[in-house]
Amino acid sequence: MKRLVLLGASGSIGTQTIDVINAHPDLFELTAFGVGKNIDAARKILATNPVKLVSVQSEEDAAALRKEYPGVTVLSGAEGMRDLAVSDYDVLVNALVGFAGFAPTLAAVQSGHNVALANKETLVCGGSLIYRALKEFSRELYPIDSEHSAIWQCLQGNKKQQVKRLIITASGGSFRSLTRDQLKDVTVEQALAHPNWSMGAKITIDSATMMNKGFEVTEAHWLFDLPYEQIDVIMHDESMIHSMVEYCDHSVMAQLGVPDMRLPIQYALSAPDRLDLYEEHPLDLAEVGTLHFHKPDMRRYPLLGLAYQAGKKGGNLGAVMNAANEAANLAFRNKEIPFLSIEDIVITTVLKAPFRELETVDDLNEANRFGWEYAQSLIKEVKKTK
Numbered sequence: 001m002k003r004l005v006l007l008g009a010s011g012s013i014g015t016q017t018i019d020v021i022n023a024h025p026d027l028f029e030l031t032a033f034g035v036g037k038n039i040d041a042a043r044k045i046l047a048t049n050p051v052k053l054v055s056v057q058s059e060e061d062a063a064a065l066r067k068e069y070p071g072v073t074v075l076s077g078a079e080g081m082r083d084l085a086v087s088d089y090d091v092l093v094n095a096l097v098g099f100a101g102f103a104p105t106l107a108a109v110q111s112g113h114n115v116a117l118a119n120k121e122t123l124v125c126g127g128s129l130i131y132r133a134l135k136e137f138s139r140e141l142y143p144i145d146s147e148h149s150a151i152w153q154c155l156q157g158n159k160k161q162q163v164k165r166l167i168i169t170a171s172g173g174s175f176r177s178l179t180r181d182q183l184k185d186v187t188v189e190q191a192l193a194h195p196n197w198s199m200g201a202k203i204t205i206d207s208a209t210m211m212n213k214g215f216e217v218t219e220a221h222w223l224f225d226l227p228y229e230q231i232d233v234i235m236h237d238e239s240m241i242h243s244m245v246e247y248c249d250h251s252v253m254a255q256l257g258v259p260d261m262r263l264p265i266q267y268a269l270s271a272p273d274r275l276d277l278y279e280e281h282p283l284d285l286a287e288v289g290t291l292h293f294h295k296p297d298m299r300r301y302p303l304l305g306l307a308y309q310a311g312k313k314g315g316n317l318g319a320v321m322n323a324a325n326e327a328a329n330l331a332f333r334n335k336e337i338p339f340l341s342i343e344d345i346v347i348t349t350v351l352k353a354p355f356r357e358l359e360t361v362d363d364l365n366e367a368n369r370f371g372w373e374y375a376q377s378l379i380k381e382v383k384k385t386k
């Protein structure tokens, strides 16, 4: 029986993690979970899973839940999430969105836990700090991101020294059929309609800018300990091949499946074992007929190129890039800036950032603060000219 703590329980990955846990009650037990403001989601989980420890964002919501569930310890804020991460369990499932996911990942590793990681910003921002902690505490990360789960699966039974390169597939997001000129006036609603995957709002916008793919390159760098020169991205329209590994003999291993996040979530919790998964329409290649691939155009997707540059330089740039993107992504969703301004804001912020090595969590917080504040000043400028 694996005892799990789930952070970000009300989001897209969180909800599907609960589905996976409840589909295998003999293997997985939820011992604690955290949500943000979605208190109804917390009530729903408590109705099916007898959890004794919960964390929510505000102290007000925590007080309300304590009254309703006298037998449950309800914590609040960043402190509450930290307490969950260092509590007594086997694996932390980190399904938080954004930089907020970093601190609980580090706290979990430093208190001797392995982490099933859906929060890619953890590694984009502070990959070097997490890498160091994993070595120091002999802990592991289990990737939940579908591309990294695919790579992980393709590495099973092979030797990492014999890997030639990782090939991460990219759908191109909701605007992949549009030219840059056509991107000028696109709306939030259009951006949120992803052709292949159903995901949360923030990551769907990140997919449309391909910032998400850039993040995934950095994520792969830290997860699999390979240089950026050995990590490639290929456009793949159907999202059926979730990623590939090429070996020194040019054999290419691929992992295929219909786009369903329950598989990578479940595999992260059961690997190297495989568990049954109910799928109404499993992959039928005869029905799919053709799979399409093409080279990514770095001029069409400048944030992908930026992520490679920032990743190779290292230091504080990943955290700066992420913070600027969080600010710009949110401003676009709030209809404060046009779609193409997201790119301008992220690129300008990274170019203006003073380079610093990342030695401590304080350095990381400072990089995050700089990225967020600089991006806010640029967002203000865009709003003025609108």
Ligand code: MN3
Binding pocket: 145, 146, 147, 216
């Ligand atoms: Mn992904």
